[in-house]
Amino acid sequence: NAGVTQTPKFRVLKTGQSMTLLCAQDMNHEYMYWYRQDPGMGLRLIHYSVGEGTTAKGEVPDGYNVSRLKKQNFLLGLESAAPSQTSVYFCASSHAASQYFGPGTRLLVL
């Protein structure tokens, strides 16, 4: 039982490049989330999903898109990366109350 996994662990991008972050969970959770964590800012919700095929915007959705084609996967896309998107990205899943976080993806945009 791996819980929540994220790939890649670390990535460096140039401004304007695109990439997709993958989150996978094996707990059969309905809800999945993408957060970004910046120094002094805590965790901020980017997008979330309450079930397969559904997504919704969180607090800071601009510059990101998401898809939930399968229940176990939640993808976060950056179409044209900007230096302001340098951050640590955490995926989480939940069934009811507590959220289970993945190990994170460190993204550096130059």
Add this chain to the structure above:
Amino acid sequence: GQQVMQIPQYQHVQEGEDFTTYCNSSTTLSNIQWYKQRPGGHPVFLIQLVKSGEVKKQKRLTFQFGEAKKNSSLHITATQTTDVGTYFCAGVGAGGGADGLTFGKGTHLIIQP
């Protein structure tokens, strides 16, 4: 929108001293959760408080939820080096948490041996 404020941002203590972090929400919460993040790690769920005035204990950790369900605190008695990390509170609004948590900015606990 809902805001959750947490103080202090940093707390230095000597090993063995007590530690407290406080959380305040701008709106009444459905419930509140606490997470711990070790340096370089990811947030890990500690506890959820649901009832007004609720107090829960986990060994040396005591969690409280205010009567008005707008504030909460985490108190650690006799800190140990294993307590090092950032403690986050996260508010759950009327949506019940399906639309995500609103995190405080966290309190970094630094312990000097």
